[in-house]
Amino acid sequence: MVLEQETVNREYKYGFRDDIEYVYRTAKGLSEDVVREISGLKDEPEWMLKMRLRGYSHFLERVMPDWGGDLDDIDFDDIRYYLKPSEKEGRSWDEVPDKIRETFDRLGIPEAERKFLAGVGAQYDSEVVYHKTLKHLEEQGVVFMGTDAALKEYPEIFKEYFATLVPPEDNKFAALNTAVWSGGSFVYVPKGVKVEQPLQAYFRINSENMGQFERTLIIGDEDCQFHYIEGCTAPTYTTNSLHAAVVEVIAKPGAIVRYTTLQNWSDNVYNLVTKRAYAYENSTVEWVDANIGSRLTMKYPSVYLVGKGAKTEILSVAYAGKGMHQDAGAKAIHLASDTQSRITSKSVSQNGGRVTYRGHLAVAKGARNVKSNVRCDALMLDAVSRSDTYPYMDIEEEDASITHEATVGKISEDVLYYLMSRGLTENEAMNMVVLGFLEIFTKELPMEYAVEFNRLIKMEIEGNVG
Amino acid sequence: MPIQLDILDLHAGIEEKKILRGISLSVRQGEIHALMGPNGSGKSTLAYVLLGHPGYRVFDGQVLLDGEDLLAMDTDERARRGLFLGFQYPTDLPGVKMRRFLRESYRSIRPEEPDGEAFDARVQEELGNLDIDDTFLGRYVNQGFSGGEKKRAEVLQMALFRPPLAVMDETDSGLDIDSLQVVSDAMNRLAQEGTGILLITHYQRILRYIVPQEVHVLIDGRIARSGGKGLAAKLEKRGYDWLREEA
Numbered sequence: 001m002v003l004e005q006e007t008v009n010r011e012y013k014y015g016f017r018d019d020i021e022y023v024y025r026t027a028k029g030l031s032e033d034v035v036r037e038i039s040g041l042k043d044e045p046e047w048m049l050k051m052r053l054r055g056y057s058h059f060l061e062r063v064m065p066d067w068g069g070d071l072d073d074i075d076f077d078d079i080r081y082y083l084k085p086s087e088k089e090g091r092s093w094d095e096v097p098d099k100i101r102e103t104f105d106r107l108g109i110p111e112a113e114r115k116f117l118a119g120v121g122a123q124y125d126s127e128v129v130y131h132k133t134l135k136h137l138e139e140q141g142v143v144f145m146g147t148d149a150a151l152k153e154y155p156e157i158f159k160e161y162f163a164t165l166v167p168p169e170d171n172k173f174a175a176l177n178t179a180v181w182s183g184g185s186f187v188y189v190p191k192g193v194k195v196e197q198p199l200q201a202y203f204r205i206n207s208e209n210m211g212q213f214e215r216t217l218i219i220g221d222e223d224c225q226f227h228y229i230e231g232c233t234a235p236t237y238t239t240n241s242l243h244a245a246v247v248e249v250i251a252k253p254g255a256i257v258r259y260t261t262l263q264n265w266s267d268n269v270y271n272l273v274t275k276r277a278y279a280y281e282n283s284t285v286e287w288v289d290a291n292i293g294s295r296l297t298m299k300y301p302s303v304y305l306v307g308k309g310a311k312t313e314i315l316s317v318a319y320a321g322k323g324m325h326q327d328a329g330a331k332a333i334h335l336a337s338d339t340q341s342r343i344t345s346k347s348v349s350q351n352g353g354r355v356t357y358r359g360h361l362a363v364a365k366g367a368r369n370v371k372s373n374v375r376c377d378a379l380m381l382d383a384v385s386r387s388d389t390y391p392y393m394d395i396e397e398e399d400a401s402i403t404h405e406a407t408v409g410k411i412s413e414d415v416l417y418y419l420m421s422r423g424l425t426e427n428e429a430m431n432m433v434v435l436g437f438l439e440i441f442t443k444e445l446p447m448e449y450a451v452e453f454n455r456l457i458k459m460e461i462e463g464n465v466g
Numbered sequence: 467m468p469i470q471l472d473i474l475d476l477h478a479g480i481e482e483k484k485i486l487r488g489i490s491l492s493v494r495q496g497e498i499h500a501l502m503g504p505n506g507s508g509k510s511t512l513a514y515v516l517l518g519h520p521g522y523r524v525f526d527g528q529v530l531l532d533g534e535d536l537l538a539m540d541t542d543e544r545a546r547r548g549l550f551l552g553f554q555y556p557t558d559l560p561g562v563k564m565r566r567f568l569r570e571s572y573r574s575i576r577p578e579e580p581d582g583e584a585f586d587a588r589v590q591e592e593l594g595n596l597d598i599d600d601t602f603l604g605r606y607v608n609q610g611f612s613g614g615e616k617k618r619a620e621v622l623q624m625a626l627f628r629p630p631l632a633v634m635d636e637t638d639s640g641l642d643i644d645s646l647q648v649v650s651d652a653m654n655r656l657a658q659e660g661t662g663i664l665l666i667t668h669y670q671r672i673l674r675y676i677v678p679q680e681v682h683v684l685i686d687g688r689i690a691r692s693g694g695k696g697l698a699a700k701l702e703k704r705g706y707d708w709l710r711e712e713a
Contacts (some may be wrong), residue, residue, distance in 0.1 A: 413559050
């Protein structure tokens with residue numbers, strides 16, 4: 001991936017990099033040997049190696065998807081698939097190597113942990129370097145740890161669910177992830193347990209030409225309730241990195257699970273992620289998904305409403321500035337009766353940035369009394385930016401109640417005039433309108449995150465004003 | 467020295483179309499001037515031009531704020547220099563709560579003033595004066611507001627910013643009697659405290675509550691007549707047609 005990218009004047013405060021000695025790294029490029037090497041290093045059971053090889057084999061067979069963003073510059077031979085930064089998963093920050101700890105300090109993770117989080121996981125390149133959950137939650141049986149550790153500690157539950165929602169053959173990048181996965185979060189919340197504060201995972205890419213392939217498995221047992229948040233950043237390089245994660249979420253009957261993503265990769269990262277949830281009877285799955293970084297994101301959090309009375313709410317927010325393409329959206333697949341979905345997409349494009357909403361709404365034969373509401377609003381801040389909407393629908397039951405609304409707009413002269421007549425500069429006025437447009441998202445965030453998100457958006461807009 | 471707004475032979479309009487054809491008037495701090503006139507006479511055009519709406523064009527003439535060339539300034543600078551516009555039709559700002567809008571506007575217009583608790587207290591006081599409910603601050607700016615709420619929101623901003631000069635564009639239209647009383651009280655108080663107000667109105671009704679120093683009648687883009695309170699009374703009896711005939 002030696003493509004020289006145009007220098008982008010994006011003000012990105014997370015673009016710093018660390019010069020660290022890796023404990024282990026595979027050679028560049030992908031082969032069956034690399035897959036076996038990774039599995040061997042992790043001392044995995046045979047079934048997992050077989051699963052990886054199944055993924056690898058499908059990855060080779062599967063053609064590159066051509067329906068979304070431009071993937072031509074990904075050179076799979078120039079990527080390093082596994083980089084191990086530290087010997088073990090620390091249980092206190094003291095156990096994390098100094099340079100890596102300093103990075104997470106700069107990202108504000110330990111501070112947030114002290115203030116308001118129920119648990120924290122931190123992944124640096126390929127491995128989880130830190131993991132900690134509040135004691136009283138551990139005592140209630142809440143499990144929050146790195147996925148590799150979970151494979152060893154909870155092999156049965158792991159095998160029961162792993163790759164059941166997203167099989168290796170699902171798509172090319174899910175196949176790749178299955179072949180070389182490393183790290184990610186494993187969450188299990190027992191029956192009836194309510195976790196009040198969020199569980200936070202942070203994913204950091206540090207190395208150049210790196211592929212990060214975390215694998216996250218989340219199981220919410222009956223009637224439990226929790227909120228999982230993930231954030232991600234990377235250094236700015238002139239060459240590209242690849243992030244191809246797979247996330248599987250199981251919400252058992254009556255569970256209420258919220259999954260929030262604040263994706264803020266540097267603009268040399270290809271972010272190609274498969275996220276899927278199964279919502280059983282009377283459960284609720286909420287995806288709150290924000291993409292404000294990366295060169296190209298292709299991500300469509302999906303919920304399969306498999307149990308009667310299940311509900312989902314998916315909120316997708318995207319910002320694309322110069323050199324960025326956010327191809328994002330959502331899928332709601334209604335397989336049972338009395339299920340409800342609401343999909344809201346808000347996108348902002350500026351300075352040549354491109355946003356695409358891609359959605360899929362399906363109501364299967366036999367799923368009666370389904371309600372779904374889809375709303376897509378796109379805001380273009382100038383004439384050189386682009387916005388497209390592709391809402392696909394397959395409705396096989398006549399009694400489904402479906403609404404779909406879409407708007408595309410720009411900030412009107414009158415709105416800017418009104419705000420400027422209150423002393424705001426044109427930039428400040430534009431910021432205020434954009435933050436208002438995205439408020440439906442920020443109001444869903446814990447306050448600390450909302451403040452940070454607003455600050456990031458302001459920085460993006462100012463950095464992209466023509 | 468009181469600040470004053472001087473409009474000198476102003477010609478302005480939209481694209482090639484002239485709407486204002488030579489307007490001159492001056493408003494000093496603490497004075498209230500009523501600008502009246504039939505529909506289409508150019509009243510709102512004047513309001514928009516004074517704050518520099520990009521859809522309007524100035525052909526000729528000058529506007530001075532405190533002796534400085536107002537027309538050379540951007541809209542936000544005009545506001546920061548002390549000229550306020552109360553909109554006839556303020557725009558909705560979806561997702562922007564009143565609380566934040568007021569605070570950020572206040573910071574821009576009054577950067578030297580404290581904007582923390584002291585400001586919150588001021589807001590509460592003015593909400594009380596204008597008989598506006600507390601929940602108002604949690605609502606999105608102008609979204610779903612009734613006509614009367616929008617006008618009160620504009621007057622609230624004027625009261626908070628205490629601008630040296632304010633142009634209030636048909637602040638009275640669409641108000642019931644109670645609202646008209648409340649809004650008029652606020653404007654009278656602001657004028658006493660030193661704000662000069664150019665009150666644009668279609669109806670003389672508001673002049674029962676607010677007594678202007680001068681009344682100007684705008685017809686076809688020109689000031690057809692200026693006078694005292696008596697002029698307003700005459701307009702109430704006879705309408706605008708006699709002035710059009712004289713002009």
